[in-house]
Amino acid sequence: MSTTKPIQPAQxxxxxxxxxxxxxxxxxxxxxxxxxxxxxxxxxxxxxALADPTRLRMLELLVAQPGELCVCDITSQFEQRQPTxxxxxxxxxxxxxxxxxxRGVWSYYQATEAGIQSMSTLRSFA
Amino acid sequence: MSTTKPIQPAQxxxxxxxxxxxxxxxxxxxxxxxxxxxxxxxxxxxxxALADPTRLRMLELLVAQPGELCVCDITSQFEQRQPTxxxxxxxxxxxxxxxxxxRGVWSYYQATEAGIQSMSTLRSFA
DNA sequence: CCAAGACATTGACAAGTATCGATGTATCGC
DNA sequence: GCGATACATCGATACTTGTCAATGTCTTGG
Numbered sequence: 001m002s003t004t005k006p007i008q009p010a011q012x013x014x015x016x017x018x019x020x021x022x023x024x025x026x027x028x029x030x031x032x033x034x035x036x037x038x039x040x041x042x043x044x045x046x047x048x049a050l051a052d053p054t055r056l057r058m059l060e061l062l063v064a065q066p067g068e069l070c071v072c073d074i075t076s077q078f079e080q081r082q083p084t085x086x087x088x089x090x091x092x093x094x095x096x097x098x099x100x101x102x103r104g105v106w107s108y109y110q111a112t113e114a115g116i117q118s119m120s121t122l123r124s125f126a
Numbered sequence: 127m128s129t130t131k132p133i134q135p136a137q138x139x140x141x142x143x144x145x146x147x148x149x150x151x152x153x154x155x156x157x158x159x160x161x162x163x164x165x166x167x168x169x170x171x172x173x174x175a176l177a178d179p180t181r182l183r184m185l186e187l188l189v190a191q192p193g194e195l196c197v198c199d200i201t202s203q204f205e206q207r208q209p210t211x212x213x214x215x216x217x218x219x220x221x222x223x224x225x226x227x228x229r230g231v232w233s234y235y236q237a238t239e240a241g242i243q244s245m246s247t248l249r250s251f252a
Numbered sequence: 253c254c255a256a257g258a259c260a261t262t263g264a265c266a267a268g269t270a271t272c273g274a275t276g277t278a279t280c281g282c
Numbered sequence: 283g284c285g286a287t288a289c290a291t292c293g294a295t296a297c298t299t300g301t302c303a304a305t306g307t308c309t310t311g312g
Contacts, residue, residue, distance in 0.1 A: 084272070
Protein backbone atom coordinates (compact mmCIF):
# COMPACT_ATOMS: atom_id res chain seq x y z
CA MET A 1 0.00 0.00 0.00
CA SER A 2 1.65 3.19 -1.15
CA THR A 3 0.35 6.35 0.40
CA THR A 4 2.30 8.87 -1.58
CA LYS A 5 3.02 9.30 -5.25
CA PRO A 6 6.34 7.75 -6.29
CA ILE A 7 7.86 11.14 -6.77
CA GLN A 8 6.39 14.49 -7.50
CA PRO A 9 8.67 16.39 -9.88
CA ALA A 10 8.29 20.01 -10.79
CA GLN A 11 4.72 19.95 -12.10
CA UNK A 12 4.46 23.68 -12.44
CA UNK A 13 1.12 25.26 -12.17
CA UNK A 14 -0.75 25.76 -15.39
CA UNK A 15 -2.13 28.95 -13.99
CA UNK A 16 -0.41 32.29 -13.83
CA UNK A 17 0.29 33.42 -10.31
CA UNK A 18 -0.30 37.03 -9.39
CA UNK A 19 2.77 38.50 -7.71
CA UNK A 20 0.69 39.65 -4.77
CA UNK A 21 -0.43 36.08 -4.12
CA UNK A 22 1.32 33.89 -1.64
CA UNK A 23 3.22 31.04 -3.25
CA UNK A 24 0.98 28.11 -4.08
CA UNK A 25 0.43 25.20 -6.43
CA UNK A 26 4.00 24.31 -7.25
CA UNK A 27 5.47 27.75 -6.76
CA UNK A 28 7.57 26.72 -3.76
CA UNK A 29 9.71 23.64 -3.20
CA UNK A 30 8.04 21.10 -0.93
CA UNK A 31 10.06 19.46 1.82
CA UNK A 32 9.61 15.73 1.41
CA UNK A 33 8.56 13.30 4.16
CA UNK A 34 11.31 11.05 5.48
CA UNK A 35 9.79 8.07 7.23
CA UNK A 36 10.22 4.91 5.19
CA UNK A 37 7.05 3.25 3.98
CA UNK A 38 7.55 0.05 5.99
CA UNK A 39 8.14 1.86 9.23
CA UNK A 40 5.15 4.06 8.64
CA UNK A 41 2.95 1.02 8.11
CA UNK A 42 4.18 -0.41 11.42
CA UNK A 43 3.38 2.86 13.13
CA UNK A 44 -0.10 2.84 11.65
CA UNK A 45 -0.68 -0.73 12.82
CA UNK A 46 0.33 0.19 16.33
CA UNK A 47 -1.78 3.33 16.25
CA UNK A 48 -4.78 1.36 14.99
CA ALA A 49 -4.34 -1.09 17.83
CA LEU A 50 -4.50 1.75 20.34
CA ALA A 51 -7.20 3.81 18.63
CA ASP A 52 -9.97 2.03 20.48
CA PRO A 53 -11.14 2.91 23.98
CA THR A 54 -11.39 -0.67 25.13
CA ARG A 55 -7.93 -1.60 23.95
CA LEU A 56 -6.35 1.56 25.28
CA ARG A 57 -7.85 0.83 28.70
CA MET A 58 -6.72 -2.74 28.37
CA LEU A 59 -3.14 -1.76 27.75
CA GLU A 60 -3.26 0.78 30.55
CA LEU A 61 -4.60 -1.91 32.83
CA LEU A 62 -1.82 -4.34 31.97
CA VAL A 63 0.86 -1.69 32.22
CA ALA A 64 -0.46 -0.82 35.69
CA GLN A 65 0.03 -4.34 37.01
CA PRO A 66 3.19 -5.38 38.79
CA GLY A 67 2.88 -8.81 37.19
CA GLU A 68 0.62 -10.55 34.77
CA LEU A 69 -3.13 -10.86 34.64
CA CYS A 70 -5.26 -13.79 33.55
CA VAL A 71 -8.03 -13.35 31.02
CA CYS A 72 -10.84 -13.81 33.48
CA ASP A 73 -9.47 -10.97 35.60
CA ILE A 74 -9.14 -8.81 32.52
CA THR A 75 -12.65 -9.67 31.39
CA SER A 76 -14.08 -8.74 34.77
CA GLN A 77 -12.84 -5.18 34.25
CA PHE A 78 -14.83 -4.57 31.08
CA GLU A 79 -18.40 -4.70 29.97
CA GLN A 80 -17.82 -6.70 26.84
CA ARG A 81 -18.23 -10.45 26.63
CA GLN A 82 -15.37 -12.87 26.71
CA PRO A 83 -14.99 -13.44 22.95
CA THR A 84 -14.75 -9.70 22.42
CA UNK A 85 -12.08 -9.38 25.08
CA UNK A 86 -10.20 -12.24 23.49
CA UNK A 87 -10.44 -10.45 20.16
CA UNK A 88 -8.98 -7.23 21.56
CA UNK A 89 -6.20 -9.08 23.34
CA UNK A 90 -5.24 -10.67 20.06
CA UNK A 91 -5.00 -7.32 18.32
CA UNK A 92 -2.83 -5.88 21.06
CA UNK A 93 -0.65 -8.95 20.94
CA UNK A 94 -0.31 -8.83 17.15
CA UNK A 95 0.80 -5.23 17.50
CA UNK A 96 3.52 -6.33 19.89
CA UNK A 97 2.11 -4.31 22.76
CA UNK A 98 1.28 -7.22 25.06
CA UNK A 99 2.43 -10.78 25.43
CA UNK A 100 0.32 -13.79 26.40
CA UNK A 101 1.03 -17.28 27.61
CA UNK A 102 -1.20 -20.19 28.48
CA ARG A 103 -0.42 -22.06 31.66
CA GLY A 104 -2.78 -24.80 32.64
CA VAL A 105 -6.35 -23.66 32.18
CA TRP A 106 -5.56 -20.01 32.31
CA SER A 107 -3.95 -17.52 29.96
CA TYR A 108 -1.78 -14.81 31.43
CA TYR A 109 -1.10 -11.53 29.71
CA GLN A 110 1.33 -8.74 30.43
CA ALA A 111 2.53 -5.62 28.67
CA THR A 112 5.70 -5.86 26.62
CA GLU A 113 8.48 -3.31 26.72
CA ALA A 114 6.99 -1.73 23.60
CA GLY A 115 3.59 -1.64 25.28
CA ILE A 116 4.96 0.04 28.40
CA GLN A 117 6.88 2.55 26.34
CA SER A 118 3.93 3.30 24.09
CA MET A 119 1.70 3.87 27.08
CA SER A 120 4.14 6.24 28.70
CA THR A 121 4.60 8.06 25.41
CA LEU A 122 0.86 8.39 25.03
CA ARG A 123 0.39 10.11 28.35
CA SER A 124 1.62 13.31 26.77
CA PHE A 125 -0.94 12.98 24.03
CA ALA A 126 -3.95 14.64 25.56
CA MET B 127 -19.27 5.73 25.96
CA SER B 128 -17.93 3.96 29.02
CA THR B 129 -15.20 1.45 28.42
CA THR B 130 -14.87 0.02 31.88
CA LYS B 131 -17.29 -1.19 34.46
CA PRO B 132 -18.19 1.46 37.02
CA ILE B 133 -16.32 -0.39 39.72
CA GLN B 134 -15.35 -3.98 40.08
CA PRO B 135 -15.64 -5.01 43.75
CA ALA B 136 -14.47 -8.30 45.15
CA GLN B 137 -16.42 -10.71 42.95
CA UNK B 138 -14.58 -13.73 44.20
CA UNK B 139 -14.26 -16.69 41.96
CA UNK B 140 -16.92 -19.32 42.36
CA UNK B 141 -14.29 -21.93 41.79
CA UNK B 142 -11.87 -23.25 44.33
CA UNK B 143 -8.27 -22.42 43.51
CA UNK B 144 -5.66 -25.09 43.93
CA UNK B 145 -2.76 -23.86 46.06
CA UNK B 146 -0.28 -24.90 43.39
CA UNK B 147 -2.01 -22.67 40.87
CA UNK B 148 -0.84 -19.16 40.17
CA UNK B 149 -3.23 -16.54 41.44
CA UNK B 150 -6.10 -15.92 39.04
CA UNK B 151 -9.74 -14.96 38.76
CA UNK B 152 -10.04 -12.56 41.63
CA UNK B 153 -7.36 -14.07 43.78
CA UNK B 154 -5.08 -11.07 43.55
CA UNK B 155 -5.84 -7.37 43.84
CA UNK B 156 -5.94 -5.64 40.48
CA UNK B 157 -4.22 -2.28 40.09
CA UNK B 158 -6.79 0.08 38.63
CA UNK B 159 -6.28 2.27 35.53
CA UNK B 160 -5.82 5.96 36.25
CA UNK B 161 -6.55 7.95 33.10
CA UNK B 162 -9.86 9.77 33.34
CA UNK B 163 -12.52 8.78 30.85
CA UNK B 164 -12.64 12.17 29.11
CA UNK B 165 -8.93 12.36 28.61
CA UNK B 166 -8.85 8.81 27.34
CA UNK B 167 -11.52 9.62 24.78
CA UNK B 168 -9.46 12.57 23.57
CA UNK B 169 -6.45 10.33 23.26
CA UNK B 170 -8.46 7.84 21.25
CA UNK B 171 -9.70 10.58 18.92
CA UNK B 172 -6.19 11.76 18.28
CA UNK B 173 -4.98 8.21 17.78
CA UNK B 174 -7.81 7.54 15.35
CA ALA B 175 -6.85 10.61 13.39
CA LEU B 176 -3.31 9.30 13.03
CA ALA B 177 -4.15 5.65 12.51
CA ASP B 178 -4.36 6.03 8.75
CA PRO B 179 -1.38 5.94 6.40
CA THR B 180 -2.56 8.87 4.32
CA ARG B 181 -3.18 11.10 7.30
CA LEU B 182 0.04 10.14 9.01
CA ARG B 183 1.96 11.04 5.85
CA MET B 184 -0.03 14.21 5.60
CA LEU B 185 0.90 15.31 9.09
CA GLU B 186 4.52 14.35 8.51
CA LEU B 187 4.45 16.41 5.32
CA LEU B 188 3.08 19.47 7.06
CA VAL B 189 5.44 19.13 9.99
CA ALA B 190 8.34 18.97 7.53
CA GLN B 191 7.49 22.33 5.97
CA PRO B 192 9.07 25.53 7.16
CA GLY B 193 5.80 27.33 6.47
CA GLU B 194 2.34 26.46 5.31
CA LEU B 195 1.16 24.49 2.30
CA CYS B 196 -1.88 25.06 0.12
CA VAL B 197 -4.32 22.26 -0.60
CA CYS B 198 -3.31 21.87 -4.24
CA ASP B 199 0.28 21.31 -3.19
CA ILE B 200 -0.82 18.79 -0.60
CA THR B 201 -3.06 17.03 -3.08
CA SER B 202 -0.22 16.73 -5.57
CA GLN B 203 1.70 14.62 -3.06
CA PHE B 204 -0.94 11.91 -2.80
CA GLU B 205 -2.75 9.56 -5.10
CA GLN B 206 -6.22 10.24 -3.76
CA ARG B 207 -8.61 12.71 -5.33
CA GLN B 208 -9.22 16.18 -4.01
CA PRO B 209 -12.39 15.48 -1.98
CA THR B 210 -10.62 12.65 -0.20
CA UNK B 211 -7.69 14.89 0.67
CA UNK B 212 -10.12 17.50 1.89
CA UNK B 213 -11.78 14.86 4.04
CA UNK B 214 -8.50 13.82 5.63
CA UNK B 215 -7.47 17.41 6.26
CA UNK B 216 -10.71 17.96 8.09
CA UNK B 217 -10.14 15.00 10.36
CA UNK B 218 -6.62 16.16 11.21
CA UNK B 219 -7.93 19.63 11.86
CA UNK B 220 -10.76 18.40 14.09
CA UNK B 221 -8.18 16.47 16.08
CA UNK B 222 -6.25 19.69 16.60
CA UNK B 223 -3.19 18.42 14.79
CA UNK B 224 -3.23 20.91 11.94
CA UNK B 225 -4.69 24.34 11.35
CA UNK B 226 -6.14 25.69 8.11
CA UNK B 227 -7.02 29.10 6.80
CA UNK B 228 -8.55 30.27 3.56
CA ARG B 229 -6.94 33.27 1.89
CA GLY B 230 -8.33 34.29 -1.45
CA VAL B 231 -8.87 31.25 -3.60
CA TRP B 232 -6.48 29.05 -1.73
CA SER B 233 -6.51 27.28 1.60
CA TYR B 234 -3.31 27.05 3.55
CA TYR B 235 -2.61 24.41 6.15
CA GLN B 236 0.12 23.98 8.70
CA ALA B 237 0.82 21.73 11.66
CA THR B 238 -0.17 22.98 15.09
CA GLU B 239 2.04 22.70 18.15
CA ALA B 240 0.12 19.58 19.13
CA GLY B 241 0.68 18.18 15.65
CA ILE B 242 4.40 18.80 15.76
CA GLN B 243 4.68 17.33 19.21
CA SER B 244 2.59 14.29 18.30
CA MET B 245 4.73 13.65 15.26
CA SER B 246 7.94 13.87 17.20
CA THR B 247 6.49 11.63 19.89
CA LEU B 248 5.46 9.12 17.28
CA ARG B 249 8.91 8.73 15.85
CA SER B 250 9.77 6.47 18.76
CA PHE B 251 6.80 4.30 18.00
CA ALA B 252 8.24 1.91 15.45
C1' DC C 253 -21.70 40.07 -14.68
C1' DC C 254 -19.74 35.73 -16.13
C1' DA C 255 -16.75 32.03 -16.63
C1' DA C 256 -13.17 29.50 -14.43
C1' DG C 257 -10.62 27.78 -10.72
C1' DA C 258 -9.87 26.14 -5.66
C1' DC C 259 -11.74 23.90 -2.23
C1' DA C 260 -15.62 22.02 0.72
C1' DT C 261 -19.73 19.29 1.10
C1' DT C 262 -22.92 15.65 -0.15
C1' DG C 263 -24.44 11.03 -1.34
C1' DA C 264 -23.33 6.46 -2.50
C1' DC C 265 -20.77 2.39 -2.02
C1' DA C 266 -17.29 -0.94 -0.68
C1' DA C 267 -14.30 -2.46 2.81
C1' DG C 268 -13.08 -2.76 7.51
C1' DT C 269 -14.26 -3.57 12.43
C1' DA C 270 -16.57 -4.17 17.05
C1' DT C 271 -19.71 -7.05 19.02
C1' DC C 272 -22.17 -11.20 20.21
C1' DG C 273 -23.87 -16.13 20.42
C1' DA C 274 -22.46 -20.58 19.27
C1' DT C 275 -18.99 -23.74 19.04
C1' DG C 276 -14.31 -25.75 19.39
C1' DT C 277 -10.22 -27.11 22.18
C1' DA C 278 -7.49 -28.03 25.95
C1' DT C 279 -6.97 -28.79 30.98
C1' DC C 280 -8.28 -30.29 35.44
C1' DG C 281 -10.79 -32.59 39.37
C1' DC C 282 -13.35 -36.48 40.35
C1' DG D 283 -13.30 -41.19 30.96
C1' DC D 284 -16.65 -37.36 32.16
C1' DG D 285 -18.18 -33.12 33.23
C1' DA D 286 -16.85 -28.53 34.12
C1' DT D 287 -14.07 -24.58 33.30
C1' DA D 288 -11.02 -21.14 30.66
C1' DC D 289 -10.15 -19.37 26.62
C1' DA D 290 -9.93 -19.16 21.44
C1' DT D 291 -12.20 -19.32 17.04
C1' DC D 292 -16.10 -18.95 13.88
C1' DG D 293 -20.11 -16.86 11.61
C1' DA D 294 -23.33 -13.31 11.48
C1' DT D 295 -24.59 -8.56 11.97
C1' DA D 296 -24.55 -3.68 12.70
C1' DC D 297 -21.80 0.20 12.52
C1' DT D 298 -17.86 2.88 11.03
C1' DT D 299 -14.77 4.65 7.56
C1' DG D 300 -12.07 5.53 3.17
C1' DT D 301 -12.98 6.63 -1.42
C1' DC D 302 -14.95 8.80 -5.44
C1' DA D 303 -18.19 11.44 -8.63
C1' DA D 304 -21.24 15.07 -8.50
C1' DT D 305 -22.37 19.36 -6.83
C1' DG D 306 -22.13 23.63 -4.08
C1' DT D 307 -19.71 27.96 -2.59
C1' DC D 308 -16.62 31.53 -2.89
C1' DT D 309 -13.13 34.29 -5.19
C1' DT D 310 -11.00 36.40 -9.06
C1' DG D 311 -9.79 37.89 -13.85
C1' DG D 312 -11.75 39.65 -17.85
